[in-house]
Amino acid sequence: MAVKVYERILQLFEAEGINTLFGIPDPNFVHMFHAAEERGWTVVAPHHEENAGFMAEAVSRMTGRPGLAIGTLGPGLANLSGAIMCAKVENSPVIFLGGQRARITEQRVRRGRIQFVSQAPLLAPSVKYSASIEYADQTDEIVRHALRVSQTGTPGPAYIEYPSHVILEELDVPAPLPPDAYRLVNQGASAQSIEKAVELVRKARQPILLVGHAVHTSRAGESVEALAKLMNCPVIQTSGGTSFIRGLEDRTFPYGFSPSAVDAVVKSDLVIAIGTELGEPVHYGRGRHWLDNEANRKWISVELDPTAIGVNRRIDVPLVGDLRAIVPQLVDALKDSPRQPSAELAGWIADDAARIADLAESAPGGTPLHTARFVVEATKAFPEDGIMVRDGGATVIFQWTYSQAKPHDVVWNQNFGHIGTGLPYAVGASVADGRKRPVMLLTSDSSFMFAIAELETAARLDLPLVCVVGVDHQWGLEVGVYKRTFGQGSLETGVHWSKDVRFDKIAEGFGCRGEYVDRAEDLGPAIERAFASGKVTVIHVPIDPKVNSEEMPSYDEFRTWYAEGTQ
Structure with a gap:
């Protein structure tokens, strides 16, 4: 059958059960976006390419199959690079596609080339496989090898580039092979x-x-x-x-x-x-x-x-x-x-249940909320069938100890420690789930601001998402480091920001619901109202900045992870 290269790329991913694509459309690959939507794919355009990569990673975590993200030449791939590195360290099989100018541009001995950088060598250290489709008839072998390598051994990302002169060429090819015809699948033990x-x-x-x-x-x-x-x-x-x-x-x-x-x-x-x-x-x-x-x-x-x-x-x-x-x-x-x-x-079993119940009782009260009480009340309201997304520094450490929920799906970034992934992870996880199950993002203000523009993406997709944001107007972990290093009352450079920021109001500006909750007993009902509303909701919760920076539970246990004493 005769197909364009961009159509063939889609067919090859479809053979692996992949039909979701994240990226910002670009002249280099609008044809692929158009064809994907015509073929029934879910195509999501975020507001930043890095978030496209995180969304694709969340899809891979929720489906057990590779995720797929795409970036335009030059700045698009530069933006994706953080997500690429994250996928490598998190062992996530994500395929990253990159546009590129025609190869003649790379071979010119000239200065001043517009929107051009040699991408594959820059990205190669951050992926398991990096390749360029130089000739149209290489499409099958390169895409299949990316899928093969990303899922063989320790999973990880792959990068495929297609110069603009290749993607519109036509191929005469048979139907795509199923996965077991070109790679090892379901390998058992002897x-x-x-x-x-x-x-x-x-x-x-x-x-x-x-x-x-x-x-x-x-x-x-x-x-x-x-x-x-x-x-x-x-x-x-x-x-x-x-x-x-x-x-x-x-x-x-x-x-x-x-x-x-x-x-x-x-x-x-x-x-x-x-x-x-x-x-x-x-x-x-x-x-x-x-x-x-x-x-x-x-x-x-x-x-x-x-x-x-x-x-x-x-x-x-x-x-x-x-x-x-x-x-x-x-x-x-x-x-x-x-x-x-x-x-x-x-x-x-009895002792652990008693531990969790005791934590719920013993978490301190007060206003602004103690972070432990913030986590207890938020997780008590977590829907039983929900998807939990975690983000942040100190707030995640509190979640390890004080969570009252036992989610069947938790998405967060541990190995790489890349904060700011929460909102794009939540979008990707919900898209992978078919937007059915409720999703709670439990995060803090410093992390939430990394990708806050994706609130519009979540609202546009009408996701069942509630973002519960603990707000202390600071980098909590770093404030704690200043205090341990230089003592109470010392200068804390670069770790505080304006206390005028209101995330509930920002949410409304993006077409979402917003609520402001400053009492522990009001947080659970606010979360229930948010899910019942059917709208993406952001709940702004002031939390105690001193607690969040100085009283992290089990912090000594956390520090033992750094075996070579880097903390």
Whole structure:
């Protein structure tokens, strides 16, 4: 069949189940935007290309498939670069497309070329694969290889460039191949490896599952639930894997922040690590809480990247492949011999429930709101079927400790620590969900202002989104650093701004609803009204600046993540 290159690119992504595109239209690729909409794609134009990249990353997290973002030549790609780096560090398979001038421009020995920079070499260090479609008949191989590489081993981004003289050329090509015809899919572990793992499970007295970020981004919750129930064991969340798997809410404890999690880790004699790199936030699986009983503890690691095995700690049984294939293999092997629960499991569950209830009671009151009370009241009002998006510095640390919700989908930026991702993540997550489930963005003012223009995008798309913004008019974490470094009353340069900013009023200017809430008892009802309204809503909540900068809970635990003492 005869198709234009831009149409063929769309066909190749459709073969992978990808039909959502984020970017700002440009003369180089208006044809692609036009064709995508005609083919029934969801095409979202944000107000900044970096936010297009974050939205695409959120789609990949919510679907288990690569996201897709596009940027115009030069400044568009420069704007995307922050999102590209973020996708690399967050292990997100996002394909970034970039326009470019005709290649003759690059080969001219001239100065003063307009809107031109050699993009591929600049972006290559930040992606797993970087290529340019120099000839029309390279389209299939390059797009397929980008999709292959982005999903092989540790997932990550790829960059594809198309010079303007190529994208409008015509190809005579057959129908696109399905994924399993050109790349490895659903790679399982060998029978011998599964047998060794099952043997360790059957011998273990105190097994635990250590569940990481990839369990949620690969949408593998159902099979992990089945495994946890067969093993009758606790589930320990890494700080990146903070979504709660349906059916396992009560027995899921956050590593390092729950005494039940610490006790289960200390007493464990078998760990099945699923979808985690065993990095700094879990002390590589060998330091801090893991030190006790290390000599008697066995490790099974379910890992897509074979080069990750044994890097941060010794692994007794590596199960290399796609966890969406391997976890069902374990379930099948264990289904006829479920374990009895350990004597401690019921106690751990009761203790953790009591911990959460006590935090709700003990969170201080007052006006402006203590950040702990801000988090308690906001998360108590979180809809049971909602999507939680986190953003910010100090406010996220408070969320780890004080959250009363157990969301099945949490989207936030842990590894890279890129604040300001919350609003575009919320837009992308809701688009991926089909705009059905309620979405709550729980954030702070410093982070919210990074991408505040995307309120218009959310309103334009009529998303079921409520943004709850804790406002202290400062960079909270940095104020705390000034005080610890120079003492109370010292100069705090560059970390404060005008107290006249009102986010509820800004929201109204973007066509959204706005509410101002300064009492704890009013926050829950305001959130309920916001979701009931059906309009994108921003709730401005003043929070105590001293608390937010100086009284972060579990901060000493957080500091232990920085193994080389950078904090």
